[in-house]
Amino acid sequence: MNVSYQIDDEVITLELDGDVVSGGNEVLLAKDIDLLAKTDWKESGYTIVPFLKDEDFAKVKAGITKLIAGIIESCGGKVDDKFTLARYHLYVDDALHLEVAKAIKDGWLVSEFPIDMQIVNDRMSELLNEKVCTDLKGSKYDSFFLRIVRPKRYTDNNPPHRDVWLDRLRHAMNIYAPLSGSNKNSALPILPGSQYLMESEIQRTADGAQLNGTQYTVPCVVSVKGEIPKMIRPSLTENEVMLFTPYMVHGGGYNLNEDETRTSLEVRFWKV
Numbered sequence: 471m472n473v474s475y476q477i478d479d480e481v482i483t484l485e486l487d488g489d490v491v492s493g494g495n496e497v498l499l500a501k502d503i504d505l506l507a508k509t510d511w512k513e514s515g516y517t518i519v520p521f522l523k524d525e526d527f528a529k530v531k532a533g534i535t536k537l538i539a540g541i542i543e544s545c546g547g548k549v550d551d552k553f554t555l556a557r558y559h560l561y562v563d564d565a566l567h568l569e570v571a572k573a574i575k576d577g578w579l580v581s582e583f584p585i586d587m588q589i590v591n592d593r594m595s596e597l598l599n600e601k602v603c604t605d606l607k608g609s610k611y612d613s614f615f616l617r618i619v620r621p622k623r624y625t626d627n628n629p630p631h632r633d634v635w636l637d638r639l640r641h642a643m644n645i646y647a648p649l650s651g652s653n654k655n656s657a658l659p660i661l662p663g664s665q666y667l668m669e670s671e672i673q674r675t676a677d678g679a680q681l682n683g684t685q686y687t688v689p690c691v692v693s694v695k696g697e698i699p700k701m702i703r704p705s706l707t708e709n710e711v712m713l714f715t716p717y718m719v720h721g722g723g724y725n726l727n728e729d730e731t732r733t734s735l736e737v738r739f740w741k742v
């Protein structure tokens with residue numbers, strides 16, 4: 471069967487090979503730590519605000535650029551002094567990109583972040599009116615991640631999903647912080663308010679299902695209340711950050727730009 475997603479005015483259709491399931495009459499967020507509780511954007515589930523001081527953002531971008539250049543080279547590729555994150559797709563073919571994707575899949579420890587992560591923790595705590603940090607006590611997930619989505623490469627991103635279908639990602643707040651190529655054609659789509667949907671109102675892919683031949687770690691949304699999910703693409707650019715609850719349906723960040731790779735930081739924060 472086919473699965474479609476509406477993203478602003480665009481409809482994207484993927485072929486599903488596998489089963490569809492839905493959960494019970496429960497709202498997961500109602501049972502968990504709700505980091506939206508002390509914000510005035512809890513209904514929508516997201517906010518877009520300025521991220522870091524310009525000099526700190528410049529350090530982050532330069533540091534991550536260097537990190538990715540090093541990974542391309544360690545995977546057997548070559549970079550030159552024109553390399554930037556936005557031009558990433560000009561330096562990798564599909565095979566090399568797969569190697570890079572594998573190398574960055576588990577993220578990096580926050581000790582490798584280009585600036586002191588406490589600066590980011592403090593910014594997030596201020597925005598949530600709650601003390602948070604990247605370190606979920608007793609877990610190995612004190613990490614940050616980079617998402618790389620090449621232009622017009624439709625397997626570089628996850629289809630729409632809820633992170634919290636993976637237990638280890640519950641109780642958190644997530645960020646989308648673009649470092650390159652993020653605009654109306656490429657930003658991470660979201661379904662505002664969907665954090666309050668009951669599990670029974672969302673149909674998702676069962677274990678082992680494939681969409682367009684790819685099996686994803688997290689289940690993918692198939693429909694919402696029996697209808698095609700209608701997502702929006704927020705408008706944000708470099709050194710802005712979108713905080714969004716991982717209980718909200720998000721994903722499907724296909725990059726429809728002609729010639730710019732979209733890269734974005736993904737970092738999760740838990741209550742201290």
Ligand SMILES: [Fe+2]
Nearest residue numbers: 632633720721
């Ligand atoms: Fe996600």
